[in-house]
């Protein structure tokens with residue numbers, strides 16, 4: 001199971017907590033998914049109002065590790081301040097760092113991300129950076145002290161799956177010892193199985209479960225896909241090849 005900053009988590013599936021039709025569906029989906037980590041955003045109401053308190057109690061009752069995020073932050077300053085608020089609110093050094101660089105694609109700002117990660121690590125945070133699969137960016141993030149990388153599968157909320165398999169495979173090969181989590185854009189259990197088959201340590205998704213017609217059933221489907229993909233990766237899959245090779249022995253076959 002993946003180890004994030006010295007904490008071994010019980011599942012390779014991480015789930016977001018936004019957009020569910022109701023709090024009870026959220027809780028049931030979490031139970032069905034057996035997810036080990038819940039990501040939460042820092043909302044204004046979390047500072048004391050009733051809605052925030054109820055939400056926080058619900059998350060605590062899930063019995064999973066909490067990973068606050070800086071979702072929606074577009075600048076280094078905003079992300080750093082949000083992370084500091086999150087540390088106080090949720091009493092954890094973990095932060096999923098999002099510095100959004102483009103409003104159409106919601107893709108990470110690679111320059112701002114490295115800058116914010118460096119500042120937060122200096123300040124004692126364990127940073128989980130939401131990044132692209134760019135090797136140079138990932139090297140910089142590791143240089144400033146990130147011990148986990150979270151490359152996107154596809155833009156947040158699109159459900160497109162793994163847009164750049166080559167890039168994700170290459171990232172895995174370059175950083176064999178760094179925990180890697182595919183985050184965002186995963187729409188189907190098959191996308192998750194594929195990420196696991198590439199040797200990724202975990203996946204994080206939200207929209208595909210929360211917006212499914214039956215979020216609880218979909219959460220279960222994702223849980224099964226994570227297991228299947230991880231088991232396949234451990235079982236040393238065959239290499240694909242161009243030439244057909246008979247799978248049934250031809251020796252001893254009747255000659256007519």
Ligand SMILES: CC(=O)[C@@H](O)[C@H](O)COP(=O)(O)O
Pocket residue numbers: 015016017018039069071096155156157158159183184185186204205206207208
């Ligand atoms: C929940 C969370 O942290 C999101 O920012 C994450 O990136 C999920 O993306 P999807 O909604 O595309 O699964």
